[in-house]
Amino acid sequence: MLDLNKDIQYVKGIGPKRAEKLNKLNIFTLKDLLYYFPRQFEDRNNLKKIIQLENEEKATIKVVIVGVSTSSPRKGLSITKVDVRDETGYAKLVFFNQQYVKNAFKPGDTILVFGKVKKEFKKIEISSCEVEYLTNSPKNTCKIMPIYPLTYGVSNKDIIGIIKNVLSDESLVIKEYMPKHIIDKYKLCSIDYAIRNLHNPISKESLKIALYRIVFEEFLILQLGLFLFKNGVEESDGIKFEENKKLDDVLTSLPFKLTKAQNRALNEIIEDMQCNKAMNRLVQGDVGSGKTVVALLSLAHCVFNGFQGALMAPTEILAEQHYISLTETLKPFGINIELLVGSLTKKQKESVLEKTKNKEVDILIGTHALIEDKVEFNNLGLVITDEQHRFGVRQRSKLSEKGENPDILVMTATPIPRTLALILYGDLDISIIDELPPGRQPIETIAIDKSKRDRAYNSLVRKEVEKGRQVYIVCPLVEESEAIEAKAAVDLVEELKLEYFSDLKVGLLHGKMKPSEKDLIMKSFKNREIDILVSTTVIEVGVNVPNATLMIIENAERFGLAQLHQLRGRVGRGSHKSYCILIYASKSEVCKQRMSIMEETNDGFKISEKDLEIRGPGEFFGTRQHGLPELKVANIFKHMKILKLAQQEARYIVSEDRKLQNYENQLIKKEIMNKFEHSIKEISLN
Structure with missing residues (x-):
């Protein structure tokens, strides 16, 4: 064997x-x-007659060779054309720079051809051809052909x-590992049949049966792994926080009332914290829904119970903003807050680390710097990560390991379809803040093509600045390089100053600037010393300037819908009417579709569903960055019905056998461990 x-x-x-x-x-x-x-x-199975061929399709035909000719229209290019016919008409097979093929074809022979059809009037040419002589078992035609991802x-x-x-x-x-009762219940084929028919399908029906088995299995193993991981966390004793009246004083001191959705999320968190199991919760809320204040109150509750809290953000600018916001609100209550980011001097870092270790710091806010080995807490009780999708399961775990089973809270402003959230965050309970604070006006979004760019700058921008408002202009996404994006932003500032706004104050913000420079620019913008702020996507999260009422996004087609929605959320944060102008250059149907979605709705959840539909789950939210096993065949959007069945089954299995210790679940448990071993080291199945 x-x-x-x-x-x-x-x-x-x-x-x-x-x-x-x-x-x-x-x-x-x-x-x-x-x-x-x-x-x-x-599908090369469907034999067609020449008369049935359609332009641009790929098709298989059975034809007789009539003749062969070769020409060289220019140096370095040879074209071989093979005239073929069947009882319905004539066609030409075209081969580029493959002169050797002329000797392979003999007039009068019958061949099978698979290729791409180009049809102009009655003239038919077939290129990218796969050709073979007629046999009882053709290798490359008259069958369903697998196409593999290659290198x-x-x-x-x-x-x-x-x-x-x-x-x-x-x-x-290929041994079976799926429990027999699941195979029977969901009418699954064996794993042996599935693998053989995915690589070499006997028929369309056999391929369909094989795909169903593998898709169901991928979802079931992923979901079971996550549920088991969650159960492992739940079983560990956490910190049992006590009710504390001081939290009411913090709530009373806020200059606004919490929305119903914020109250609901906060109550769920406090309830979790006051239970003796470790909390593992995701707070999901649209841009501007007020997640930060929920995090602030959770941290205050932790500190009032005598523990330390940690808040990790993906960027320094967001970490700094959290630091300012929390300090303003919590300092009057005797809570000491420190900031730990990469740009601090060695001496400053050492001071913060020493204070944290000695419990002179109640809440430590920072970037990835928080998970460095030298960071030691005295008694960490609550860990919060903001914009969770920027981190991964491992990073979240590394921070929580700095305490003894601290409670974990993760927050994201990227609205994720609930089913997808269950896949990506299957190890977390979910709280959703689906309500905006009162007084917020919906942002009016208008998509325009590049030809109307001048009008947007000369009319809309000036109109807002004359009203005393401020404007963001987002530089186009060039590529995944801060240096190139920074240069593009500098060039855009020069162009705007020269051609449109020589009389206005134009500022610049990009990722390559020092944190102190970024801070200075944002302070100037907040203090209305800058009329127009040109920025790269560093303003995507966390920047709060209520007087900014207009955002213009250049080359909007280069951004994902979720990212456009995030960027748009930087305006509309005050009581004034706000606008977002999307300037696009592409004429494609997909671009038009995406722009109209942005114009139609301000609902981040609807947008995320559409984003998932258009871009597919891999691009929308690659499972790899989450430390999860890769889905090789299953597609979260396309196979939604199968996903729901697998989730339902996974829940049932775990409710009956929490750690898959029953004999019938042993083999699938082994498969789960194999799939997760390189991904989530913390998973506890034993």
């Missing part, structure tokens, strides 16, 4: 050189190879050949 954990280079027909190429595809063992699933399938040096034919070789080995046995 073949060992599925066998090193790929020792599998028959592979060897060290091929193994090296396969390793680049993360194929290291025979099991990795079997689970290296196709990314799509080409340099490995072709689709290579993978097909290697896998075919493995699957034809009679000593290969």
Whole structure:
């Protein structure tokens, strides 16, 4: 029997050189190879007549060779054309720089051809051809063809050949690990049938059956792993915080009343904190819904109970803003707050670290600096991470390890569809703040193409500045490089000063600036010393200037919908009517669709659903950055019905057998451990 954990280079027909190429595809063992699933399938099964061919389609035809001709229209280019016919008409097969093919074709022979059709009037050409002679078992035509994700040096034919070789080995046995009652309940095929038919589908029906099994399995294993991780956390004794009247005094001191949604979230948090199990909760709220004040009150509750709190933010600008906000509110209550960010001097850092260790600091706010080894707390009781998707499971865990089972609260302003949230945060309970504070007016969003850019600057911007308001202009997203984005922002400032706003005060904010410079710019903007602030996406989270009423986003089509919504949330924070202008250059249908979604709604949850639908879950929220096993076949949006079934089943299994200790669950438990072992080291299944 073949060992599925066998090193790929020792599998028959592979060897060290091929193994090296396969390793680049993360194929290291025979099991990795079997689970290296196709990314799509080409149906080459449907034989067509020449007369039935449609322009731009890919199709299979059975034809007779009429003749072959070769031409060289220019140096370095040769074109070979093969005239073919069937009983309904004529076509030409086109080959570029493949002169050798002219000797492979003999007039009068019958061949099968799969390729891309170009049809102009009655003239038909087929390019990117796969050609083979008629046999009882064609290799590349008249079948459903798997198309694999590839890297340099490995072709689709290579993978097909290697896998075919493995699957034809009679000593290969792919053992079942799914409990029999689940297979029967959901009418799943065996894992052996699923893997064989994903790589070499017998028919459309067999492929459908195989896909259903793998999709269900991927969701079930992911969800079970997360539930087990959550149960492991829940079982550990946490801190039992006591009710404290001082929290009411903080609430009374606030210059506003909490919304119903904020009160609901706060009550859920306090209830968790006053229970003797460790809290593990996600607070999800749209831009401007007031999550920060809920975090502030939770931290105050922790400190009033004699413990320390930590708040981790993804950027220095956001950490600094939290520091200012919490200090203003909590200092009168004798709560000491410190800031720990990368830009502090060595001496400042050492001072903060010493005070934290000696419990002279009640709440420590910072960036990734908080998870460094040298940061020691005296008795950490509550850990909060803001904009959770910027971190990962490991980072969240590393911070919580600085205390003895502290309560964990994670916050995000990126509205996530609830089902997706259950996948990404399956180890967390969820609180949703779905209400904006009173007095907030909806932001009017207008999408315009680049030809109307002048009018936006000359009319709209000036109108707002004349009213005494301020404006954000967001620099286009160039690429994932702060240096390039910074240069683009500097160039945009120069252009705006020169062509439009020579008489106005234009400021600049980008990620490559020193924190002290950023702070100075934001203070100047808040104090109305700057009329127009040109910025990169560093203002995406956390910047609060109620007098800013207009945002212009250049090249809006380069941003995701969720990010556009985040950026737009920087205006509309005061009582004045606010606007967001999206300037786009693309003429594509997808761009128009996305712009109209932004114009139609201010609801972040609706936007996130659309973003997920348009961009797909991988791009919307890659599971890799969360430290979760990758979904190879399952698609959270496309397979929503199967996802719900798998979630329902996972809940039932865990309710019956919390740690999968029953005999029938042993094999799937092993599979879960294998899938999660490289991802979530903290998972506790034993």
